[in-house]
Amino acid sequence: PSSETFFANETELEMAVTGVYNRLWYSTQGAVWFLSFDFASDDGWDRNGSALQALGRGEQNADNGYTNGFWSAFYRAINRVNFITSGSEELKAKMDPEKYNRLVGEARFLRAYFYAYLAELYGDVPLVITTLSLDEAQTPRTPKSEVIDFVLAELNEVKEYLPMNANDKGKVTKGTVLALISRVALWNERWQEAADAAKELMDSGAYQIDPNYSGMFTFSGNQSPEVIMRINYLRGVTTHNTPRDFLSRMSLGHSNKKPPQDFVDTFDCIDGLPIDKSPLYDTQHPFENRDPRMNYTLVVPGSRLVNWIFETHRDSTLTWEFRGDEKVRVPNIEAQHAYASFTGYLFRKHVDVADYPTNVGASEQSLTIFRLGEVLLNYAEAKVEMNEIDASVYEAINSIRTRESVNMPPIAEGKTQDELRNLIRKERRSELGMEGFRYFDIRRWKIAEDVIPGPVRGRVNRYGAGGWLNEPPIIDPMGTPSYDHISNASEMVVIETRAFNPSRDYLWPIPRIELETNKALTQNPGY
């Protein structure tokens, strides 16, 4: 059909809205888009010599393929929505208006979602909300605050068109809208709005904290009471290769994306104290007595991954394989492979071992993009920033920490605003690790300039050496470790050295080609 005659009936509208959801499948540099950001944060690293790796190092420019990719992918998605909102008006009279509003509401939600990310990454961006002709396309940048105004206004409007349906994890629901409002408002320091939306969702009772933390990131997440929305995949249409990216070589993965030592050390001990303060921390057994979320999020040496004990020290030429109840010694590829042991750690979150072996490279496991846990932390942070610290703040944080499978000690009441702010920031890193938040958090808190520059380190990994740090790193109140004082810090693997230019790197460059085609645009400072 041609663009002139489309939107003749309800089916065509449904298909067009499906076409917008389709854009959630955007993946870049081998990773699903929302997961990819954190590999340029202090939580991760992409080893592929890629444009994403360059971004992490602070070497991005206006031709960076990774950053430019989002601009075109998201505007592509936005235009699919504009095509619906600009073209389907007449259809409204011909079909059930409620259904029309719901369908178009889902599309408008997705447009707001993508605009929120564009504004966060690029700052001021052209706000295009109708289908434009080539001549009309010379659109200047709209101030970020106006873009956010639009996003929040849209979300508040479509909220009313969408049902609160906790069982539907694939479609946009009222829960998703509230979750996004809280996220966008928080990111833009509209604390009241963030807290209100979060509160509305919390009070609705539609979602509950899932006692099983890691279940939210496997196939069983489809039934999780906490999960609000997931990106769905289907073999034969589109799958993702997160298991291939994350898993070890023994388990048929390529371990392309790695967590640095830094991320490992941010997790507290089970007594709720950071590793430099906790008596439970043993430098020779650094992974014992740790916040269980470390193991749910990461694979650390000595832990089981699929059928093997994951070992990465260069001297560990053998490892254990589980065959039924038996444990056998087998050669350890992870230690021998040239690319096996960059940092000595792997990511585990989002990987379901059920994908081993045949679906490692093509998983149809849904990926969680909205869940109640984030909303609770959004609420707590907004309230703390407004200095409205009450029991509901502690309750929000502690309901996460004390869930059955995590069981960390609750935060005791009576903290100052500053203490709580730091606690929440650290909690976000532990709770929401590798869910695509860290990259945005360190930018909006303006701590990227502190946590990014310098060497990206892996474990101690020298032939014949012990394998562990002699002393624990010093952990700052936000959970950022520092290593310079440690006597054998020089034995840590350095995988690269990063830089961060605060006068430039808090915003991405507008694609250079866009400045050539749209003369009304201006570049961000420093590019």
Added chain:
Amino acid sequence: LNFVLATSASGQYRSIEEVQVKIEQESITLGQFFKSIERQTPFSFLYDNSLINPSTVVHLQGKAGSVENFLRQVSLQSNLRFRQVNNGIDVKEDPKLPFISVSTQKDGIQVTGVVKDQSGAPIPGVTIIVQGTTQGTVSDVDGNYSLDVPVGGVLVFSFIGYEQQVIEVGNQSEINVTMLENLSALEEVVVVGYGTQKKVNLTGAVSAISSGQIVNQPVGQSSMVLQGVAPGVTVTQRSGQPGKDGGNIRIRGIGTLGDSNPLIMVDGVETNMNNVDPNEIESISVLKDAASAAIYGSRAANGVVLITTKRAKEGVSVSYNMYAGVQVPTRQPEIVGAMDHMLLANEAFTNIGNDPQYSEQFLADYQAGMPSDQYPDTDWQELTMANSAFMQSHNVSINSGSEKAKILGSFNYLDQDGIIPNTSFKRLNLRFNSDLQVTEKLKVSADIFLRKATQTEPSSGTSYVFHWMRRIPANEVGVLSNGRYGEGWNGDHPLARAQDGGLRVEENLDAILNFRANYNFTDWLSAEVMYAPKLWNPHIKSFSNITQTYARDGETPTFFVPQRNSLTEQYTREWYNNFRALINFNKTFNDVHMVGFTGGYQQEDQTNQWISAYREVFPLPDYQQINAGNRLNEQTGGSATHWALQSVFGRATYNFDERYLFEANLRRDASSRFADGNRASLFPSFSAGWRMSEEAFMAGTSNVIDELKFRASWGRLGNQNIGLYPYAAFISLGGTAQDYTFDGVISPGAALNNMANEDIKWETSETIDFGLDANLWGKLDVTFDYYQRRTSDILLTLNIPLTLGLTAPYQNAGEVLNTGYEIMLNYQNRIGEFSYGIMANFSDVKNEIIDLKGIENTGLTVNREGHSIGSFFGYVADGFFQSQEEVDNHATQFGMIAPGDIKYKDLNEDGKINDQDLAIIGSPIPRYTYGLKLNGGYKGFDLSIFFQGVGQADGYLFGQGIMPFYLGGTIQEQHKDRWTPETPNARYPRLAWNQTNNQQNSSFWMSDASYLRLQSVQLGYAFPEPILKKLKVQNLRVYLSGRNLFTVTDFYEGYDPEAPVSDGGWYPQMSTYTMGLNLNF
């Protein structure tokens, strides 16, 4: 055709002047008149009933007289002309002949013999005339002739394309003659658009290539025979894979940013040149300038290649041509062994401040235990590649022709193996070209062409195989001692995938039917209609099987690739209709005004439809049929396209005395690819020539200058290869770019993805051409052309603001200028029995983008105003850093920099190397292309040597193709010439693990891709007559041939200079060594 009446008279015959007859009637019909004379005399009349109406009435004066007297009266009243031949009187309707002629009567002897060409093949149709008379004959299909020659007579043998032979008969009764090819090509007739022209009368730039230059070349793909043989025609071979080893043909450079392929016509039907077997080709004409190509209008902007296939001659003959031989890679990189790999990797690790990857102890153990499963030393290239691959070609053609019907059946078989497992190309061509002379005026031709080509390769693709065999370090296991596959690289294993990973088989069925009817109204007016449908029916079946690899213990299964076996099968059917009607007018007025006109109408349309099916999980992988797969996740696809083109065209030629030549062409094309209003466009051209050598004032130089012609032309051409319906905006329905899934169920989606531009119109290119053709001393042909081709309104997808969210539409936006010149020299001579020839050609084209509306793309290859298309774009490398001090004082680069790293020029001098410092660093477009062919013949031996080359071109390799330890890969022998403090002038930078500084796009990785190549050598021997008689064959020649024998180049070690811009993972170019046989019965 060549019809000369054999006349032989001797004393026993009386002349028509002597013989008296009586005829009573004053008015008499021709029939009665002939009968009356035949009754009274020994004469009989010979005439063609279809030409002469016997009931025509003639009036006679006088009742008695000589036969001559009566014939003269009849002749005056009609167009009839009479000639006495012995006792026969030949009657012709031809006003140009004398009214009556009588053959002289002399005693003579009968001479017989055979006429052959230099290779010993008989030549039918050679005219043999007794010098100074009209007596003569024509050789038959076996080259035999027989003729009565008067004593002391001299025979003149002549045939188009051969030098005249003059032989005194003396008292010989058998005279066998070897005709020598005409050393001046200017007498040739050349195939041009919708017709032929004498080469001397050409006013456009046309290169003609005859079958002699094509046959016996061991090339699977016909496009390769054009490499180096014609100036201005650049052929680049980017792969040596059987079936994919054809060349990209560029005529006079690259004229557009879109599709730059020339239009290829085989017998008037647009076809892929590689579908034709070289044995089938009679001639190739390359139309280079707008004047010669304009009659093809909208598809001619990139030049036109016209191929004419062989047709039958009179007589019966059978020929068999074959060759067989081996192919070996021209160059391949040398990759280090396991110990070197690990030692160098340790160096790379320590260079970046990390600990070595392999401990001393481990290396010592390795050295002691190597090679074994535990400590492998795998040469992946040797493991995966054979040393050589076999290749053979057979051609049988059967010629059967009479005056009325001629049929040529040609059968070709090509079988080409690859140097990696499961890689081959097989092609079977069948051709029946038939010509029927239905009546004197009506000729009908019907050609049938069938082709079956089977391309087999591993399902993973050959580039996968080459990629991995050059990437995996030697310390990974290839094949374990128990025969299982070692792990390779996370299961990626070139041998396993090539050998056991399943096959991708592409089977192409092609058929072209070509019906033509040609009617000659008179000798100056004819018409032709042609209907030539074409069917293309490819079938692709790709079964990807699982290959399992094992750990070094030989027992533990590790990676397996792919994760599911699967079968994809696709059928396509393409039907192309081609109808055309032509009218031809050719007449000479007053002997000097030659006027020609060709007018035509053509209509073409093509429908393409395809359907595909996919299933995965085949529990029994030996049963590779769709139904044997699991239905879960089965997938189908299918689509169809259609386009049409309607054209009228014409050509007018005028020349005065073959001295002043003029030509004009005009074509109007209407294409379905444009919106209403922009569909049709006109493509005119004008050209003129002046044959100065024909002027009276040049008479004094005629002993040197046989021919001298100046040409000039201007014309405008179009290009419609821009996709099918880019002017319309369509909603995409379904597919991975639109669908989504809710609750595990696929949900069909829809989206508008492309922006349309209703206003697009034809891309046009204007060419001016000045040329010169000369022939000196009758032996040296010289052709020179200078041209300028300006392509404007180039249809390209200019970047549009990405905020529109749509794929950019085509716009008429670009302008490209090509300026170039071409020289061709051809010298042929003979000293006694030694004949030799030298052909040399040289050409250059400068390509420049004039206008791109200011848009500047980035990437490794870019199109930018003021530079050539596809220029390389990167940092300007400035040697290596030699000291830490130098690093510190230089602009900041990428990551951790140390001495030995590549230094880049800070072009904008802002103290940092970033995208502002990128520049155009080179161009892959070949310049100064040349060819040099030497050939010689002595008695039965013939030798030809052909060099070909490119004087200037840049090549670029990246990634593991040339960068040491790229993304954890391995390293080549040449990289040992690396920077260290002791070797500051090394070719390659210091070794560094996983650092990006040295991997940036830069002039460092660009390499000079100019080359001189010994393209082919062929030594042949034709067996002499006595042996042939014993063997009862007409001709037998055997030869040895080598192709692509050696190359002189400064390009990267291990890679062919025609390398594609790539990471080295392509099927390498091949050298071919063959022996062959030509046999005629």
